[in-house]
Amino acid sequence: MTTHAGLPRHQFQQDANLTANDGxxxxxxxxxxxxxxTARNRTGATFTDWKSARNAAATIKxxxxxxxxxxxxxxxxxxxxxxxxxxWASDSKQARDYILKLAKEKGVRSIVKSKAMTGEEIxxxxxxxxxxxxVVESDLxxxxxxxxxxxxxxxxxxxxxxxxxxxSDLFHRELGTAxxxxxxxxxxxxxxxxxxxxxxxxxxxxxxxxxxxxxxxxSITENEGNARLTVGLPKIHVALIGIEKMVPRLGxxxxxxxxxxxxxxxQHLTGYNSMYGGPRQPGETDGPEEFHVVFLDNHRTRLLAxxxxxxxxxxIRCGACLNVCxxxxxxxxxxxGTTYQGPIGSVITPHFRGLQDWxxxxxxxxxxxxxxxxxxxxxxxxxxxxxxxxxAAAQKPASGEGLLWKAFVFLMKRPALYRxxxxxxxxxxxxxxxxxxxxxxxxxxxxxxxxxxxxxxxxFRDQFRAHQxxxxxxxxxxxx
Amino acid sequence: MRVxxxxxxxxxxxxxxxxxxxxxxxxxxxxTVEFPEEQTCCGQPPFNSGYWEEARTVASxxxxxxxKAEVIISGSGSCGAMFKVFYPELFHGHAREAEAxxxxxxxxxxxxxxxxxxxxxDVGARFEGRATFHDGCHGLRELGTKLAPRELxxxxxxxxxxxxxxxxxCCGFGGxxxxxxxxxxxxxxxxxxxxxxxxxADYVISNDSSCLMQIGGWLxxxxxxxxxxxxxxxxxxx
Numbered sequence: 001m002t003t004h005a006g007l008p009r010h011q012f013q014q015d016a017n018l019t020a021n022d023g024x025x026x027x028x029x030x031x032x033x034x035x036x037x038t039a040r041n042r043t044g045a046t047f048t049d050w051k052s053a054r055n056a057a058a059t060i061k062x063x064x065x066x067x068x069x070x071x072x073x074x075x076x077x078x079x080x081x082x083x084x085x086x087x088w089a090s091d092s093k094q095a096r097d098y099i100l101k102l103a104k105e106k107g108v109r110s111i112v113k114s115k116a117m118t119g120e121e122i123x124x125x126x127x128x129x130x131x132x133x134x135v136v137e138s139d140l141x142x143x144x145x146x147x148x149x150x151x152x153x154x155x156x157x158x159x160x161x162x163x164x165x166x167x168s169d170l171f172h173r174e175l176g177t178a179x180x181x182x183x184x185x186x187x188x189x190x191x192x193x194x195x196x197x198x199x200x201x202x203x204x205x206x207x208x209x210x211x212x213x214x215x216x217x218x219s220i221t222e223n224e225g226n227a228r229l230t231v232g233l234p235k236i237h238v239a240l241i242g243i244e245k246m247v248p249r250l251g252x253x254x255x256x257x258x259x260x261x262x263x264x265x266x267q268h269l270t271g272y273n274s275m276y277g278g279p280r281q282p283g284e285t286d287g288p289e290e291f292h293v294v295f296l297d298n299h300r301t302r303l304l305a306x307x308x309x310x311x312x313x314x315x316i317r318c319g320a321c322l323n324v325c326x327x328x329x330x331x332x333x334x335x336x337g338t339t340y341q342g343p344i345g346s347v348i349t350p351h352f353r354g355l356q357d358w359x360x361x362x363x364x365x366x367x368x369x370x371x372x373x374x375x376x377x378x379x380x381x382x383x384x385x386x387x388x389x390x391x392a393a394a395q396k397p398a399s400g401e402g403l404l405w406k407a408f409v410f411l412m413k414r415p416a417l418y419r420x421x422x423x424x425x426x427x428x429x430x431x432x433x434x435x436x437x438x439x440x441x442x443x444x445x446x447x448x449x450x451x452x453x454x455x456x457x458x459x460f461r462d463q464f465r466a467h468q469x470x471x472x473x474x475x476x477x478x479x480x
Numbered sequence: 481m482r483v484x485x486x487x488x489x490x491x492x493x494x495x496x497x498x499x500x501x502x503x504x505x506x507x508x509x510x511x512t513v514e515f516p517e518e519q520t521c522c523g524q525p526p527f528n529s530g531y532w533e534e535a536r537t538v539a540s541x542x543x544x545x546x547x548k549a550e551v552i553i554s555g556s557g558s559c560g561a562m563f564k565v566f567y568p569e570l571f572h573g574h575a576r577e578a579e580a581x582x583x584x585x586x587x588x589x590x591x592x593x594x595x596x597x598x599x600x601x602d603v604g605a606r607f608e609g610r611a612t613f614h615d616g617c618h619g620l621r622e623l624g625t626k627l628a629p630r631e632l633x634x635x636x637x638x639x640x641x642x643x644x645x646x647x648x649x650c651c652g653f654g655g656x657x658x659x660x661x662x663x664x665x666x667x668x669x670x671x672x673x674x675x676x677x678x679x680x681a682d683y684v685i686s687n688d689s690s691c692l693m694q695i696g697g698w699l700x701x702x703x704x705x706x707x708x709x710x711x712x713x714x715x716x717x718x
Contacts, residue, residue, distance in 0.1 A: 013661075020667040030671070326650045330667040364661050366654025366668070367528065369621035389530030397531075405531040412520040412538040418489075419517070425493035445659040449666040450697030453494050460487050460496035464515050467503065 008337050009360035015335040016364070025161060026330055032160055033323050039266025040320070046268065047258075057259055058378035061314035064213075064246040065304065071213035071246050072295065078216020082278035084291045092122035095294050099124065099205070099238055100131055102292065106236055108133060108203045112194075114220070114227035115139040116207025117155050117317060118240045118296050121339045121352075124205070135205075136197040138226035140190050147174045153333035155340055156264050156319035161332055194226065204234040204288065208241045209316065210256060214249045216277055218293065221260055223271040231276055237288035239276070243295050244304075244313040256316065263376040264318035303351045309384050312347050314377040321371035321381055327364060336361060343371035347384040355392050362388035425455040482512045484549035486542075486587070488559040488689075489521045495689045501716035502555050502590060505603055509594075518545045522562040527570060528655050536570055543567075543579050551597070552587045555712060557619020557688045558655075563587040565622045589619055591687050591711055595628035602635035607717040610640045611709075612681040614672070614695065615648050616688030629687050629711050636714060646675035653694035669698035676706060687711045 019025070047053050064071055076086045089095035095118075103111070111133050113119065125146070128135045137146040141158035145151065147170055152158035159167070167186055171177045177189050206227055208218035218239055220227045231237050247256060253273075261267040280287035304310050322328045322342030333341040338349045338361070346361035362385040371381040393402075411418055446452055458466075483506055487499045499515075506513050523538035542563075546552055554560035564587045571580035594600045613633065619625040633641050652658065652668025659665075672695060676684050684699075686692050689710055696708040 016661065017663050020663040026667065026671075326652065326668050326671070327664055330664055330671070363529075363657070364664065366617070366650050366652055366657050366665070368617035368650035368654070370617075370648075370650065373621055386528065386530075389528070390532050391530075393530030394532075401529065402531070405526040405529065405534040408521075408526060409534045409537045412523070413541055415518040415520055415541075418520045422489075422493045445662040446697070449662060449701065450669065450694070451700040452697065453693060455493050456496055458496060460492045460499035461515070461517060463496050463500050464503065465517075467500070 008357055011337050012335060012360055012364065015337070016331045019331045019335050025332065028163065029161060029332060030329050032157075033329060036266055036323050040262060040323075041266075043262045043266050043268050047262070053255060053259060054376055054378050057255055057376060058311075058314060060247060060252050060255070061316075061377050062311070064248050065244065065310065065313050067248075068243065068246060068304065071211075071248055072243060074213040075211055075216050075246075078214075079278055079293060082216070082281065084216075084278035084293060087292060087294045088297070089294055090297050092296075092298055095122050095240060095296050095298075096124060096127045098292075098294055099240070100127060102236070102238065103128070103131075103133055103203060106203070106290075108236065110134040110136075110197070110201050111203045111205060112136050112138050112197045112201035112230050112234060113142075113205040114207070114222070114230040115142050115158075116205065116240055117152075117339060118207050118242055119205065120151060121242075121298065122240070122296065124240070136194065136201075138194050138197065138224075138230050139222070140187065140224060140226075143190055143194065144170065147171075151334070151339070153341075154319060154322055154328075155317060155333075155345075156322075198229045198233045201230075201234045203236045203238065204230040204232075205238045205240065206230055208239050208245055209260060210253060211241060211243075211246045212250050212253065212275070213246060215275075217250070217275045218277075219253055219257075220274050220276070221257065221270045221272070222274075223265070223267075225272055228272055228274055231274070231288065232286060235288060236290045236292070237276075237279075238292045238294060240294045240296060242300060243297055244300055244315070259376050260316050260318050263316075263320040263374070299352045303348065306351070308387055309347070309351070311379050312344065312351075312381075312384060314379050315344050315348075316377060317344075318376060320374045320376060324370040324374045326366070326368060326370065343381045343385070344375075344379070347379075347381055347388065350388050350392075355388065356396060359388060359392035362386075362392070419461065422459045422461070425459070426457050428455065482514065482550050483593075484546060484552050485513060485515045486519060486522075486546065486552050486554045486559065486563065487515065488554070488556045490693070491555055491689050494693070495710065498555050498689055498710040498712055501710065501712035502553065504716045505594075505605075505712060506553070509598070509600065509603065514549075516545050516549075522559045523570075524559060524562045524566070525655055527562065527566060528657075532570060536574065539567060539570055539580070540576060543576055543583060546583055547579070549586060551593070552583070553590055553593050554587065555590050555687075555710065556690060557589050557616040557623055557625060558690055560587060560589040561618040561622035564589075589623050589625050589628075589687065591628040591632055592623065592625050595631050601631045603632065603715050605635075605715045605717050606637040607714050608638040609682045610642060610680065611683040611685050611714075612642050612644045612676055612679045613647060614644075614651065614676070614684055614686040614688075614691055616686055616691045617650050619687055620648060625687065629685075632711065632715060633685065636717075639714065642679045642681055644675040644679045644681075646672055649675070651691045651694045653690050655690075658694060665694070666698070669694055670702075673698050673703065673706075677703060681706065683707050683709050683714075685709050685711055685714055 144159040209221045210219040279291040328342045350358040369382045523535040527535035567580040571577045651672045652665040692708040
């Protein structure tokens with residue numbers, strides 16, 4: 001689905017044509033997200049006051065980002081004091097090169113990886129595989145996507161679009177296992193492969209959900225225990241983390257862990273919430289011997305420098321905005337063609353990968369605001385889509401569109417001309433049947449799938465004028 | 481009270497009955513309704529497309545037109561939100577910022593004006609039928625209008641109001657979005673209309689004619705039996 005040549009906006013339109021017309025898949029995704037919504041409403045209701053919790057979370061993230069420089073240094077100091085190593089990567093290449101060099105120096109052969117969207121962002125797996133390292137994704141959904149050779153469909157639920165029989169087919173084809181319709185059996189198949197991968201791997205790679213400044217630790221949230229094994233078993237661990245994942249204090253997690261679980265999956269708390277503060281310490285019996293944190297900027301500081309949209313960095317990647325988005329539900333995750341799908345992805349991708357190439361994502365929204373309403377950290381998501389549209393048009397007006405709006409202004413500034421135009425509106429409706437088969441019919445994109453209303457012969461202003469005249473003559477008649 | 485109507489361009493041309501229904505309801509309640517003929521468009525189409533300079537020019541015209549109004553009532557949550565929420569942002573840091581804020585402060589969506597401002601929930605309407613209500617996104621999330629239209633409809637004699645599961649889900653109109661991404665817009669309309677049809681309602685009512693153009697456009701093409709009505713049209717019936 002992501003193999004098109006051409007510009008991202010052409011790929012988007014083409015894929016949307018397919019996915020928006022795939023009724024069964026849309027229905028399945030909608031049903032799955034309906035179940036999420038039910039669970040989320042239930043757990044959300046157990047917060048004494050979700051709105052206050054949300055404001056508190058936004059305040060904490062605001063504080064963390066406002067002093068990000070200080071908190072990152074605080075983390076580095078505490079983390080390195082326990083023997084951890086920190087590498088600052090300005091871009092994807094620096095991050096990839098550091099990890100590749102480390103793997104080479106340490107004679108690494110195989111790698112196990114737990115879920116990290118930063119890894120997707122910098123195309124880490126491709127780089128590692130190209131250099132001959134075996135990499136196995138240990139999150140079940142990610143493992144399935146890896147086998148399928150597809151990027152994650154949703155940054156929290158990577159394979160939510162697949163049916164059970166499709167997964168069984170995939171395992172049968174790739175692993176030679178027998179067909180089954182049982183989720184438990186499918187999980188056991190993956191588990192057998194993954195257990196071996198943990199034991200064989202000499203390097204583990206993870207992301208992190210939070211960076212905790214005051215204790216110099218990272219926090220990882222998961223449901224399968226795979227991240228614990230990924231961090232715990234191999235000799236070397238690398239955590240690849242976007243710098244915005246900061247919270248100032250350990251105590252902040254008392255709010256953020258239940259909030260992330262509630263907004264992300266509708267759980268009170270996810271199955272496993274682990275804190276890591278560095279490599280194995282003297283006297284400890286397990287844990288990696290080396291622990292590297294790679295902090296990824298990759299244009300995050302560019303977004304941080306934008307006072308209007310910097311709150312987009314508050315994002316805790318819960319995926320709630322995708323789950324409620326009517327666009328996402330109807331076109332699915334792959335159509336976006338981005339690492340981060342859905343509304344938040346449409347906001348940040350233009351900052352990360354170029355406004356002109358990715359502005360169409362901000363345009364592909366009805367601006368319904370369901371995303372903003374649901375966001376647990378209060379990001380003004382749908383208004384930022386408007387801001388991206390404004391910035392894109394100011395930077396480089398789309399050919400044709402700029403002229404169209406100039407004509408529009410010309411008309412709307414002149415009430416007399418506008419009134420004249422409304423007189424012709426009924427004519428448009430009468431001409432419509434004739435236009436139906438004309439290739440340049442301006443209404444084609446509407447009328448192909450929907451009826452267009454026939455304008456009545458008398459506009460409101462005509463009717464109101466008649467109404468006022470009738471009232472006046474009535475009043476005069478009464479006076480007489 | 482002297483109330484000034486803001487009748488968005490598409491209501492003026494395509495749904496004049498919506499505007500006239502607002503006039504009838506307000507006059508029956510004893511208010512004097514005026515309609516400045518110089519008004520045109522709120523400027524939302526260029527605003528939403530990113531052409532804020534052009535939007536400001538059109539919006540400036542409306543600032544002139546509605547300058548003297550005491551209260552402005554809009555029959556569209558979306559165009560109302562443009563006045564109320566987006567004008568202050570559009571004019572932020574510009575010469576007419578204060579005027580934009582003043583216009584914002586005196587603008588009301590039709591149902592909110594009746595219920596919240598006037599405290600009226602029963603306008604003496606009578607309408608026979610089974611209906612479901614569609615929340616227009618701008619009304620719902622920009623203006624926070626959820627209960628007012630339902631309060632009004634609950635008091636309409638003969639009307640049976642049933643909620644659909646996707647009441648708060650966008651219909652997929654979104655202005656120019658509907659023609660720039662017709663495939664997505666249509667898929668969204670389908671989801672919305674399926675939810676409407678599940679209720680077995682005869683009518684779908686909304687406080688936004690732009691949503692109803694989308695919903696009606698899809699229903700007329702694919703279903704045929706469910707009719708769209710603006711809240712004002714129901715409230716004007718007796």
